[in-house]
Amino acid sequence: MITRFxxxxxxxxxxxxxxxxxxxxxxxxxxxxxxxxxxEDIDQSRARPEWEALIYEDLHWLGLEWPEPVLRxxxxxxxxxxxxxxxxxxxxxxxxxxxxxxIEAAASAPQEGAPLLGPDGVVYPGTCRNTQPRTGMRPTDAxxxxxxxxxxxxxxxxxxxxxxxxxxxxxxxxTTDRAAMVQTIGDVxxxxxxxxxxxxxxxxxxxxFQQVSHVTRGMDLFEATPIHVVLQRLLDLPxxxxxxxxxxxxAQGKRLAKRDDARAIRLFRQEGWxxxxxxxxxxxxxxxxxx
Ligand code: GLU
Numbered sequence: 702m703i704t705r706f707x708x709x710x711x712x713x714x715x716x717x718x719x720x721x722x723x724x725x726x727x728x729x730x731x732x733x734x735x736x737x738x739x740x741e742d743i744d745q746s747r748a749r750p751e752w753e754a755l756i757y758e759d760l761h762w763l764g765l766e767w768p769e770p771v772l773r774x775x776x777x778x779x780x781x782x783x784x785x786x787x788x789x790x791x792x793x794x795x796x797x798x799x800x801x802x803x804i805e806a807a808a809s810a811p812q813e814g815a816p817l818l819g820p821d822g823v824v825y826p827g828t829c830r831n832t833q834p835r836t837g838m839r840p841t842d843a844x845x846x847x848x849x850x851x852x853x854x855x856x857x858x859x860x861x862x863x864x865x866x867x868x869x870x871x872x873x874x875x876t877t878d879r880a881a882m883v884q885t886i887g888d889v890x891x892x893x894x895x896x897x898x899x900x901x902x903x904x905x906x907x908x909x910f911q912q913v914s915h916v917t918r919g920m921d922l923f924e925a926t927p928i929h930v931v932l933q934r935l936l937d938l939p940x941x942x943x944x945x946x947x948x949x950x951x952a953q954g955k956r957l958a959k960r961d962d963a964r965a966i967r968l969f970r971q972e973g974w975x976x977x978x979x980x981x982x983x984x985x986x987x988x989x990x991x992x
Pocket of ligand 1: 707917918919922
């Protein structure tokens with residue numbers, strides 16, 4: 702088994718990250734497998750070396766180890782380009798010039814009904830789908846969206862194996878049909894203008910490259926998983942098993958976010974907590990652990 706923890710170095714790790722990393726670690730340990738760390742730093746406007754250094758410190762303090770060198774996504778842009786070139790050549794990507802405001806306005810136009818929310822926010826209403834050229838050289842400084850309906854026309858059912866659970870308790874074999882892909886997920890962005898890639902594309906390319914067999918992550922990403930499976934099919938990559946885990950919440954029941962500095966692992970360390978106390982706080986047993 703190969704698992705991974707894939708944080709973005711855009712802020713301090715908090716207790717939710719500790720839980721995620723410990724879950725991936727425990728699953729790998731239990732099977733005699735390998736735990737990988739990957740730095741997801743494609744957003745160079747937000748990634749900072751000091752946050753990356755703190756990730757290593759916090760995880761070592763928790764007792765985790767991983768093979769070096771660590772894969773950093775900012776060094777993988779050529780691999781993402783190759784993947785985008787293939788999808789472009791297949792005619793299923795198109796450039797999009799809509800701003801966030803354009804999308805919200807088009808999606809909430811009276812004839813559209815209430816705007817649908819997908820894994821990336823408002824489901825794209827399709828404004829640029831048939832107005833932009835899809836031939837010639839792939840534009841490298843444009844936003845590129847997946848034409849999900851065109852992609853789905855080439856694919857069998859989108860299915861993955863869930864060993865944890867989604868937000869509604871979804872587990873086992875999860876299937877998303879063509880209509881749900883088109884209506885509730887829609888034309889997701891696969892290349893952002895300033896990055897030349899996107900979270901969805903990079904995560905799929907790198908999980909395959911690193912031969913990750915079990916993707917462990919918070920259940921807030923469960924709804925994005927069908928997008929990842931579609932990309933795996935389109936790029937001829939294997940589909941790993943997915944293990945979505947519960948989210949760590951604050952005293953008010955709100956899930957932790959990067960800005961929740963108060964729950965940063967660093968602060969617990971500075972206050973003299975032990976790694977075992979942190980494990981206990983998030984409900985992870987110090988010895989064996991069944992996620
Ligand atoms: N980099 C993502 C994050 O920090 C996690 C990606 C994943 O586990 O698929 O939220």
